[in-house]
Amino acid sequence: NAGVTQTPKFQVLKTGQSMTLQCAQDMNHEYMSWYRQDPGMGLRLIHYSVGAGITDQGEVPNGYNVSRSTTEDFPLRLLSAAPSQTSVYFCASSVGTVRSYEQYFGPGTRLTVT
Amino acid sequence: AQSVAQPEDQVNVAEGNPLTVKCTYSVSGNPYLFWYVQYPNRGLQFLLKYITGDNLVKGSYGFEAEFNKSQTSFHLKKPSALVSDSALYFCAVRDMTTDSWGKFQFGAGTQVVVTP
Numbered sequence: 001n002a003g004v005t006q007t008p009k010f011q012v013l014k015t016g017q018s019m020t021l022q023c024a025q026d027m028n029h030e031y032m033s034w035y036r037q038d039p040g041m042g043l044r045l046i047h048y049s050v051g052a053g054i055t056d057q058g059e060v061p062n063g064y065n066v067s068r069s070t071t072e073d074f075p076l077r078l079l080s081a082a083p084s085q086t087s088v089y090f091c092a093s094s095v096g097t098v099r100s101y102e103q104y105f106g107p108g109t110r111l112t113v114t
Numbered sequence: 115a116q117s118v119a120q121p122e123d124q125v126n127v128a129e130g131n132p133l134t135v136k137c138t139y140s141v142s143g144n145p146y147l148f149w150y151v152q153y154p155n156r157g158l159q160f161l162l163k164y165i166t167g168d169n170l171v172k173g174s175y176g177f178e179a180e181f182n183k184s185q186t187s188f189h190l191k192k193p194s195a196l197v198s199d200s201a202l203y204f205c206a207v208r209d210m211t212t213d214s215w216g217k218f219q220f221g222a223g224t225q226v227v228v229t230p
Contacts, residue, residue, distance in 0.1 A: 040123075044220075100165045102148055
């Protein structure tokens, strides 16, 4: 199993540009989520999904869109990039919403918006 | 609302000494608690979890954590720290309230520095 994969590893955008961060998992996990990591802020939840076709907002959803058309993929779209979105983005997955299951994380995407 | 607090930004310890990383939580209902470690430029790796049962939970790389319900704490411990344990450690709680769908809430993280 490849686990959770993310592409690209690094990205530089100009303000106003849009892009999609890709996330895929091959573990047949129902639950997938996107976080951003900023110094001193820990991980903040952007959006999450509990299955294909079902998504919900997390703590910091503004400026981001998600969709979940398949179990495997959970892309994160930046609609119009802003410098405040400079961050490291992590995708994670879990077997499901059952409380005992932990999350598995991808390697991250480092995004810089100039 | 569920929340997790890690009161120390950084913990410094000499190699061979015991290591403790503190975590306190606030939940409604039973807590489901997790510890993760992040090495530089890497994603988070799962270390251990408390779901129910024994208050002392053993995990990967020689780490263990003690669940204390009365103090609402879930401190991570290692009896003898290694330089290679230097990393960023996160405590997390899984939100099991009715409309949360099992969202994870993470603490701010604690940087562990182990010196030779």
